[in-house]
Amino acid sequence: MATVQVSETALSANDAALTTEMTYAEAIRDALKLEMRRDERIFLLGEDIGIYGGAFAVTRGLFEEFGAERVRDTPISEAAIAGAAIGAALTGMRPVAEIQFSDFMALTMDQLVNQAAKIRYMFGGKAKVPLVMRTPLGSGTGAAAQHSQSLEAWFAHVPGLKVVMPSSPADAKGLLIAAIRDDNPVVFFEHKLLYRVKAAVPTGSYVTPLSQSAVKRAGQDVTVVAFSIMVPRALAAAQRLADEGIDVEVIDPRTLRPLDDTPILESVKKTGKVVIVHEAVGSGGFGGEIAARITESDAFHYLDAPVRRLVGAEVPIPFNPNLERAAVPQEDDIVTAVRRLVREGR
Amino acid sequence: MSYLGILDADLPDLLKTMYHIRAFEEKVDELFMQGAIHGTTHLSIGEEAVPTGALHALRSDDYITSTHRGHGHCIAKGADLNLMMAELLGRESGYCRGRGGSMHIADVDAGNIGANGIVGGGIPIAVGVGLSIHMQQQARVCLCFFGDGAANEGTFHEAINLCSIWRLPVIFLCENNQYGMSMSAKLSMHVASVADRAIAYGIPGESVDGNDVFAVHHAVWQAAERARAGQGPTLIEARTYRYKGHSKSDQNRYRTRAEIDDWRARDPIVIFTEVVRARGVLAPGADTQVRANAYADIEAAYAFALASPEPQVADLLEGVYA
Incomplete structure (x- = not known):
């Protein structure tokens, strides 16, 4: 050229x-x-x-x-x-x-x-x-x-x-x-x-702006913050929880850096409960950053229960399929974690 | 009239460049000793012939990538001494507005892609610049400076291999100053010359006397001709020596006084001055005037830097993202 x-x-x-x-x-x-x-x-x-x-x-x-x-x-x-x-x-x-x-x-x-x-x-x-x-x-x-x-x-x-x-x-x-x-x-x-x-x-060309978190499902009872593969899993879990009368809001940050945290904080203020889900290992994982943003902001005062993280196990990803599945959050794990947070506050 | 490929008329300017480099480095050394500059610095006193000869072989719109020992590269590329000194003093008027310091001076618009604090970090970037030149069908070349230490980094192999298969217009110029910090090049490599490694990439390799402006100029000029003709990269080793330690923490425990003295006896500026005198392009004694003017330019640069404002703390976060 x-x-x-x-x-x-x-x-x-x-x-x-x-x-x-x-x-x-x-x-x-x-x-x-x-x-x-x-x-x-x-x-x-x-x-x-x-x-x-x-x-x-x-x-x-x-x-x-x-x-x-x-x-x-x-x-x-x-x-x-x-x-x-x-x-x-x-x-x-x-x-x-x-x-x-x-x-x-x-x-x-x-x-x-x-x-x-x-x-x-x-x-x-x-x-x-x-x-x-x-x-x-x-x-x-x-x-x-x-x-x-x-x-x-x-x-x-x-x-x-x-x-x-x-x-x-x-x-x-x-x-x-x-x-x-x-x-x-x-x-x-x-x-x-x-x-x-x-x-x-x-079809055709369009821009989805970076640093713009998205509400993937609106709900009133509990916030699930999820990204990447955990979003479809959280949405499937939310569908099942809806049948139990638990109304889940799913927020997808989409861009982790620079993070648009406002929709997350607004959602937490509305629901008072939050589960942060990611596949990565928990220690040092991005969920810790999201949890900190919540607890450092005025959203903290709206929390009815501790911030909950549902994250990857502290291991290298194993080969065996059963072990591999167990190493990262699955749909069932999200259902269980959200249900427990809503019903038992932990 | 010319001598060994350099026009006689250009000799005074090249002498000036060498003195600018030496005077700049000596001033920086003095300022560090006084505590007037913080951080650390890597001086290239004794290595002036390499950038002086190399950049004279290129055009003003050619690119360079530089190293942590890069003040000489900047100066030979034609950098503004005031903006360089202001950068070393951390001033807003410096090349990087005081955010980069000695190891990160850059002027991308003028073709200086930047010094680099990571040994070997600039070599793959130079390949990218070569790729850009190729894809935009420009007649430019990219001159990639790196040291003997960088020749043992993995990036050296990855980058030169990639550059070779794509035949990109890059000149890999290794300034072998004999030591990677304290590690002798004789102990860190099992080849006599970095240039011997060219055969591994199927490209020309040449080792030259890095204290000889003419030798460096000729090798780089030939490499640039090949690069512009679409014949791909060249690997050149310029054998030289740094008189000062690696950085300000260096106590010279790994080399002898005799070795340093041997190299000082072949000082690149002395060697070049003898040629300039022999060619008769300067009036008798005029080379001392070139020297005096160069040192005065550095004092003026220092005065400019001192008079320049520091960055505002309120601007700390500005410039992270475009």
């Missing part, structure tokens, strides 16, 4: 009135495709994302449409992938890197944490690093300890990064478009078990 072409497109979901049934993976692919058609500065790089189509088939077909220049297969070199994205982002491109499993983000940590996150601030606000790192996280596939973690809290701890965790196909598409258009480094965590989940997704 000799000169960069950027076309104007609709930015509002209102313009995308029509919807199509598609999976979470297809919605992400749709976002990539629409954005790459709009802006020639956007390109993809990562392992096996070209003709192979990505380990989870998310980029399938993009190589055929955009070619090897813009869908760049890399060697197995995660630090170089991250660094190449940073250098390109600093000099006028808008890279979207794929790290095949989020566990491998450990191999990018210097580039992401010491470089990408800090560059703008330590250069006095005079540079920008508009890049996205897409990466699948989570357990449930039998991939065991090195391919199943939920490490989002590591990244949420770092000023300068943005951390996004979509829970539905429509959110995945709109949030990814927002992430690509954002001028900051964004870590975009896709849950492996969500890839095949199908739902209505607005």
